[in-house]
Amino acid sequence: MQQTWSRHLRYTLAGLAGATLAGLYMGYPVYGLTAGLGIYVLWTLNQTRRLAQWLVEPDATNEAPQSLGMWGDLFEKLHKLNQNYLHSRDRLRARIDRIQESTNAMRDGVIMTNAHGAMEWWNGSAEHLLGFRHNTDQGQYIYNLIRTPAFRSYFDAKNYHEPLELHSPAKPHIHLQIQISLFGEEDRLIMAKDVTRLHQLEQMRRDFVSNVSHEMRTPLTVISGYLETLVDNADELPAKWRRAVNTMATQSFRMETLITDLILLSRIETGEQEVDDTTTDIDRLIQQICQDAQTLSDQKQHEITFKSIGGHQLKGDEKQLRSAFSNLVFNAVKYTPAQGRITVSWFSNREGGHLSVKDTGAGIEQVHIPRLTERFYRADPSRHKDTGGTGLGLAIVKHVLINHDGNLEILSRFGEGSEFICHFPAERLVVDSAEHQS
Numbered sequence: 344m345q346q347t348w349s350r351h352l353r354y355t356l357a358g359l360a361g362a363t364l365a366g367l368y369m370g371y372p373v374y375g376l377t378a379g380l381g382i383y384v385l386w387t388l389n390q391t392r393r394l395a396q397w398l399v400e401p402d403a404t405n406e407a408p409q410s411l412g413m414w415g416d417l418f419e420k421l422h423k424l425n426q427n428y429l430h431s432r433d434r435l436r437a438r439i440d441r442i443q444e445s446t447n448a449m450r451d452g453v454i455m456t457n458a459h460g461a462m463e464w465w466n467g468s469a470e471h472l473l474g475f476r477h478n479t480d481q482g483q484y485i486y487n488l489i490r491t492p493a494f495r496s497y498f499d500a501k502n503y504h505e506p507l508e509l510h511s512p513a514k515p516h517i518h519l520q521i522q523i524s525l526f527g528e529e530d531r532l533i534m535a536k537d538v539t540r541l542h543q544l545e546q547m548r549r550d551f552v553s554n555v556s557h558e559m560r561t562p563l564t565v566i567s568g569y570l571e572t573l574v575d576n577a578d579e580l581p582a583k584w585r586r587a588v589n590t591m592a593t594q595s596f597r598m599e600t601l602i603t604d605l606i607l608l609s610r611i612e613t614g615e616q617e618v619d620d621t622t623t624d625i626d627r628l629i630q631q632i633c634q635d636a637q638t639l640s641d642q643k644q645h646e647i648t649f650k651s652i653g654g655h656q657l658k659g660d661e662k663q664l665r666s667a668f669s670n671l672v673f674n675a676v677k678y679t680p681a682q683g684r685i686t687v688s689w690f691s692n693r694e695g696g697h698l699s700v701k702d703t704g705a706g707i708e709q710v711h712i713p714r715l716t717e718r719f720y721r722a723d724p725s726r727h728k729d730t731g732g733t734g735l736g737l738a739i740v741k742h743v744l745i746n747h748d749g750n751l752e753i754l755s756r757f758g759e760g761s762e763f764i765c766h767f768p769a770e771r772l773v774v775d776s777a778e779h780q781s
């Protein structure tokens with residue numbers, strides 16, 4: 344550019360010198376110089392006009408305007424820059440088109456919104472699954488189109504570790520799993536997956552377990568009833584039958600407990616047992632459970648203590664909470680050797696209410712902890728034989744907590760005891776009025 348500029352300066356000065364010499368030849372050197380300068384200014388103005396015109400419509404023609412000297416170079420360079428820009432723009436557009444094409448081919452709905460939830464873009468599956476319309480819904484807030492309150496709280500909470508399940512607002516028979524990811528400046532990428540089939544299969548599994556359990560209950564009650572009568576009159580039985588009848592009675596009692604737990608679990612899981620959000624007096628409930636646990640402990644003589652700090656009660660279903668808490672306390676009794684200590688604490692803080700059941704029992708190896716709440720999962724199958732457990736207790740606890748917006752934390756070290764903590768959100772706490780007044 345430096346070179347072009349000095350050549351341009353040389354030619355300009357030579358042109359002006361020529362004009363001055365021509366003027367001198369005619370006896371008017373100043374007029375000659377003035378005329379030269381005037382022509383130069385007019386030419387420069389004309390080039391500026393051409394540049395301005397070309398900049399306004401750079402791609403109206405594929406050619407750069409032709410000119411002399413520095414202006415010619417300038418036009419050429421700008422033309423190249425413009426060509427590069429047009430190529431990159433086309434490449435980028437082709438790439439965006441391809442991404443949009445591939446996301447359109449996806450079976451899952453994909454939606455992009457800004458930080459406030461205004462919809463910017465979505466694919467064809469989102470239109471099909473959620474009923475969005477391109478011409479009317481662009482720029483609308485997504486929570487005005489998916490009006491379920493759970494979706495609004497999920498969207499605002501920004502905690503997207505777990506997906507959210509809901510019915511499609513446009514086609515209620517479609518069951519959707521929503522997963523949100525944050526990108527850019529808190530913009531959201533929302534994926535909506537059709538899980539209707541999975542949901543139906545899961546429902547079929549639950550119905551099957553529930554039906555079989557109900558069907559088995561009646562014959563089993565009859566068998567248990569007769570066995571009980573036989574055990575009561577064992578003296579009248581031939582000696583060789585007594586042992587068999589006693590074993591049959593024990594096993595039929597175990598089966599009855601199993602069926603009762605299966606029915607309870609399927610009720611809690613399917614929501615058949617509605618969560619009754621009345622206030623539950625946790626102190627009273629735990630005291631009753633601890634008394635039952637003391638009876639269960641019997642000759643093992645555990646030291647069972649209950650501490651309550653914070654003076655809060657809990658909004659929730661007392662029956663479900665009783666099942667969950669008694670499973671935890673009775674497990675502590677089952678898995679803690681004689682004379683061991685079991686401490687139950689109910690306390691509240693800013694995060695919410697927490698019920699902890701701590702024992703000095705056998706403890707659990709770390710590998711088992713993530714799987715303990717699965718149905719029939721046992722940390723040590725040989726150990727549970729004498730406890731008479733069904734393997735469903737912690738699954739019941741987990742589902743009761745899900746119904747109460749809570750979660751279960753398990754802390755344990757093999758050989759050093761265990762602690763099971765039920766966490767409930769602060770919204771479920773109710774100030775204990777009796778305690779408050781005193």
Ligand code: ADP
Nearest residue numbers: 674675678721722723732733734735736737761
């Ligand atoms: P179970 O009827 O077998 O007790 P649960 O679902 O209640 O079934 O518990 C699952 C498994 O977790 C138990 O089999 C046991 O291995 C382990 N477990 C539960 N509570 C405790 C505890 N307090 N101490 C040690 N292990 C425990």
